[in-house]
Amino acid sequence: MILLTGATGNTGRETAKLLAQAGVPFRALIRNPDKAGPLEELGAEVAIGDFGDADALRQALTGVDKVYLVTPNEEQQAQWERQFVELAKDAGVGHVVYLSSMESVPGAKTPVTQAHVATEQQLRESGMAWTMVRPTFFNQLLLAAAKGVKEKNAIVFPLGKGPLVTTDVRDIAAVITLALTQPGHENQSYDITGPDLVTMDEVAAIFTKVLGREIRYVDQPIEDFANILRAIGVNEWRVKAVCDELTEISHGSLTRRTDTIEKLLGRPPISIEQFVQDYRAAFE
């Protein structure tokens, strides 16, 4: 049995769809029973449990041989992942596919990247097989700018003026699904990216081309972005963690493209232009 954590989140939700399409049975771990419906419609077995609840996790891990592990950027992230890996090992799990990030390298300075580095190390030493899936900034995070695009023809985001490389969540889910369902991905680390190395002004030009109206990029001061997060109730630890990640990106932490997606999936990765076309309803 495959256990998907984060099954209601960006990567977990897409992975659930792909497993269902492939007819692969899986169990989805969710913390909120009200979110079970769409997963049950996909044919998933649903287990209810919080990352902080070891008993619920033990139950969810019963009879599981492969896991997709993803946790959110919260203060407890490192602790949740450490405990989850221990519980998975105790439960006899054979293979953990883990969502890390490409910036997570030894010596990383932000709490999020440090958590990923620590969990990667724990998995490498765990005796279980592992696959590290290490994407860059998700295309789908640009959906957070949709209101500004719709109402002011502006992508307002604190991503600086330099180039960056994004990754589409659908490609990430395809790599996760491959690692969960096909042999040969044990003890592999995959740095995955989309095909574009672009500045945000160039991203705005892509939006202009696809949407057929002039879209500009506004480099938002990070403190303004932090205040928006605070206003919608995001806790202070997470505000700082998210802002630290975006500041690193605006200083050029994500400028390396890889051809790993093409090698693994036998097709090119999804471009930003394709992303805008596919999600154009959100921007119009």
Ligand SMILES: NC(=O)c1ccc[n+]([C@@H]2O[C@H](COP(=O)([O-])OP(=O)(O)OC[C@H]3O[C@@H](n4cnc5c(N)ncnc54)[C@H](OP(=O)(O)O)[C@@H]3O)[C@@H](O)[C@H]2O)c1
């Ligand atoms: N965003 C990026 O650009 C980027 C790039 C590279 C790597 N990453 C990494 O991606 C990870 C986040 O992945 P994602 O975007 O797929 O996830 P996400 O959309 O942030 O979703 C988090 C998932 O975890 C669940 N969850 C939250 N708290 C929980 C708890 N206490 N117990 C059980 N489940 C809980 C959420 O459930 P609910 O629906 O109930 O909230 C949701 O399913 C992070 O580790 C981040 O560092 C992100």
